[in-house]
Amino acid sequence: MIRYIGALDVRYQVKKTEIVSNWSGRKSYDLIIISAGISGLTTGLLWQKNLPESKVLIIEKEPYPGGYVTAYERDGYVFETTQLFPDVIAITDYIGLDLDLKQYEGNFMRRLVVHDDEIMEYHLPAGAENLKYYLQKQFPEDAEKIGKLMDYSINLFYQLRKLKALSTLKDKLMIPFLAPKVIANLNTTYAQLLDKFGIVNPKLRELMETFTSFAGVPPGRASSILTTGAMLSSISSCFRLHGYFDEFPAAMAALFQKRGGEIRLNAEVETIILDGKNASAVKVAGNMEPIRGDRFVSTLDPNLTMHNLIGDKNLPAAYIEKQNSTIMSSSSFNIALGLDDKIDLSKADLDYPYNVISTGAGTTDRLFDAFLNGENAFNEDCFHLGVVCPSLTTKGKNTITIRAVPFGPENWLEWRLNDIKRYNSEKMKWADFFISLVEKYMIPDLKNHIVVTDVATPATYARYSGSPTGSIYDMASLVTQFGPKRLGLQTPIANLVQPKFAHGLYGSMMSGVQVVDIMLNRKFNGGNSLFNPRN
Ligand SMILES: Cc1cc2nc3c(=O)[nH]c(=O)nc-3n(C[C@H](O)[C@H](O)[C@H](O)COP(=O)(O)OP(=O)(O)OC[C@H]3O[C@@H](n4cnc5c(N)ncnc54)[C@H](O)[C@@H]3O)c2cc1C
Structure with a gap:
């Protein structure tokens, strides 16, 4: 849809509203992703790229994708939330995302x-x-x-690439040699x-x-x-879109749908239903019938996922304590x-x-x-x-x-x-x-x-x-919440992961990388914490 706005006749393509729900009504999926923010969309696209035949559903409460990354109109002006697009070009290229960047x-x-x-x-x-x-x-x-x-900082950042999001015993033994500055x-x-x-x-x-x-x-x-x-x-390398920032999630969502993924908009996940130590389905507000899944990814604020969607009574006390003490x-x-x-x-x-x-x-x-x-x-x-x-x-x-x-x-x-x-x-x-x-x-x-x-x-x-604290960068990047001290991607629910890496688009996309790699047993990114795919 192209809309003409205001006296200056500015052409604003309202990209985010071009995306419509394409939920087929299926009752069961290989993977269900909660939310169509940048973390959720990256997760969906990377999963699809590795398992093209897989049935994936993204469920989003808003009528459009993007979460914090958006553009909107007020009285003839178009405003955006986001300012800069960090260097995530290797990931967008890998996904095959075509963006008009400055x-x-x-x-x-x-x-x-x-x-x-x-x-x-x-x-x-x-x-x-x-x-x-x-x-x-x-x-x-x-x-x-x-x-x-x-020079030290550049080298430290380089060594971060050697760090594993999910380490094997061998990785743990090797890390002091491969990434001494990180340690x-x-x-x-x-x-x-x-x-x-x-x-x-x-x-x-x-x-x-x-x-x-x-x-x-x-x-x-x-x-x-x-x-x-x-x-x-x-x-x-630092970029922004030549157009408005809603084009970014809209392009991701369109590609995901074109490749067979389904997105259900205007659908707020109310509960993650458990079957023993596993999640079995999600329930969307106002709908009686749950949607079943084999695996689940929640990209929401961890407080929302754990306290509201799962419920404290279903979680180990130590985990709740760690969650509650997270800033x-x-x-x-x-x-x-x-x-x-x-x-x-x-x-x-x-x-x-x-x-x-x-x-x-x-x-x-x-x-x-x-x-x-x-x-x-x-x-x-x-x-x-x-x-x-x-x-x-x-x-x-x-x-x-x-x-x-x-x-x-x-x-x-x-x-x-x-x-x-x-x-x-x-x-x-x-x-x-x-x-x-x-x-x-x-x-x-x-x-x-x-x-x-x-x-x-x-x-x-x-x-x-949906974050109860309106947090814009997920868990704060404090030294006391870094690495092994951070709430992990793997949750106490065996088939539910929550990709919450750090702040910004770089962090959100890296979250998608890590979580897909974990679900694919390191076959896609070799267990690396940053993007470094095997092929
Ligand atoms: C004003 C502002 C400016 C920013 N500027 C930049 C910038 O210039 N550069 C940069 O790199 N980063 C920037 N950031 C940070 C960046 O936007 C975020 O880190 C990133 O977008 C987070 O993506 P996400 O997918 O993890 O979460 P979110 O974008 O928070 O997405 C969460 C999604 O979950 C959905 N949701 C919530 N509850 C439910 C539910 N129960 N069921 C279904 N869906 C649900 C929400 O509707 C939302 O779409 C900015 C953030 C803000 C707020």
């Missing part, structure tokens, strides 16, 4: 750090080597330390990694800490391995702005995957501590914001997205449920506060050009994803 060749990020007396401005280039040279140029007195840190850093925070290389210059340090703040986690708690992985997977990632506060055509955004130096403004060192610590206590520490002297300008690529009407992380769900859920007036007034109060910051530091006169404001709170994310 690769960011120059800089990966414009970074402003606000201090009382000065504003530091950096343009971080794409590519690990480029970033190394850029940092060395900016901080010549630390050039040697930067060189060592970056050495299993319990290392990103702050400790910086310490190790003597990165003490406060300006350099706060700049490097950008890569943990991405996920709203402070450097003193973030896993050094996950942070290094997130940094290198994002900066190595989920934060939610987000997003402001999508539609601007008039009098503002020339091409002159605002915004054409990067990410523009980030924050206050200096210690910001994420304060925000994260408040988040853990169910509070909010954002103020004039403590903030961290992402700003993107999608319309520079899509060529649609002028749009800006502002994103504040970490935001907790507490009050937002309560207000939305019981006090909608307060919910709306808080929404507008915070939106105005963040817009003022962006106007002050990045886009002068911004407020005078706003035509449409659309705000998403943690309650919005909770509603769409």
Whole structure:
């Protein structure tokens, strides 16, 4: 369907609505996947690629696929949730997915750090080597330390490929030889990694800490391995779609259906029915008859899958305890702005995957501590914001997205449920506060050009994803939740797996890789934790 929107006659292909349910009404499947987010769609496509004859059903509660990755229209403007597409091209190529991508060749990020007396401005280039040279140029007195840190990080990321998602005894014995840096850093925070290389210059340090703040986690708690992985997977090659982001899940869903997969939309899974230690079927809300399956994958928030769909009484106490002590990632506060055509955004130096403004060192610590206590520490002297300008690529009407992380769900859920007036007034109060910051530091006169404001709170994310905490990156990437300490993909229910790798599209797609490999007894990806297929 092609729709023409607004006075500028922007052509917006509403890709996500092109996907319709093709559930045949079958009563039994080889594999049932709960949800058509990026994790679920990747799982479906990879499974199909390895077992083309298999009968697979994806069940999704929303009327379209994509989960958090979407685009939507408000008053003639098209807004998106997602900003950047990390380097997952090897997987999309393997699947055979054809996407119209723009690769960011120059800089990966414009970074402003606000201090009382000065504003530091950096343009971080794409590519690990480029970033190394850029940092060395900016901080010549630390050039040697930067060189060592970056070389070590690149090598650490390389060794991650040797790590196994599901290890045999032989793997376990080999890992210290194949990936010594990974083993050495299993319990290392990103702050400790910086310490190790003597990165003490406060300006350099706060700049490097950008890569943990991405996920709203402070450097003193973030896993050094996950942070290094997130940094290198994002900066190595970074893309976005030329069109709108809903094209990505729509293309995946269309391919899955073309290859014989079935998707049932508008169907909320209410229960996973057990037969002893196995799952036997799922029940969709409002439907009496369960759909049977041999295997099940749930890509939902683990709290939802375990507490709601399975039920604590059906799970071992130790597992529930581990689940309950898991810290989920934060939610987000997003402001999508539609601007008039009098503002020339091409002159605002915004054409990067990410523009980030924050206050200096210690910001994420304060925000994260408040988040853990169910509070909010954002103020004039403590903030961290992402700003993107999608319309520079899509060529649609002028749009800006502002994103504040970490935001907790507490009050937002309560207000939305019981006090909608307060919910709306808080929404507008915070939106105005963040817009003022962006106007002050990045886009002068911004407020005078706003035509449409659309705000998403943690309650919005909770509603769409089903995650009770509106978490946007699944389990938080804390060092205390990395590797063997993380809730595993294999659940206590023998034929149910939950692929929850880490944050972002890279993590979601890697989740699909790992889970399919586990279900195929390592025949597809050799048990590797990252994508490295056998053929
Ligand atoms: C505002 C925002 C911006 C982001 N920007 C980026 C970015 O630029 N780059 C990046 O890499 N990552 C980004 N992310 C993160 C990324 O979008 C997510 O990590 C990823 O999309 C998660 O995919 P998923 O499939 O695991 O889960 P989700 O996308 O959360 O999908 C879960 C799905 O489950 C469905 N569901 C829930 N309950 C049920 C049920 N009972 N029955 C059936 N279906 C159900 C939901 O409808 C949803 O479709 C962003 C996230 C947000 C919120």
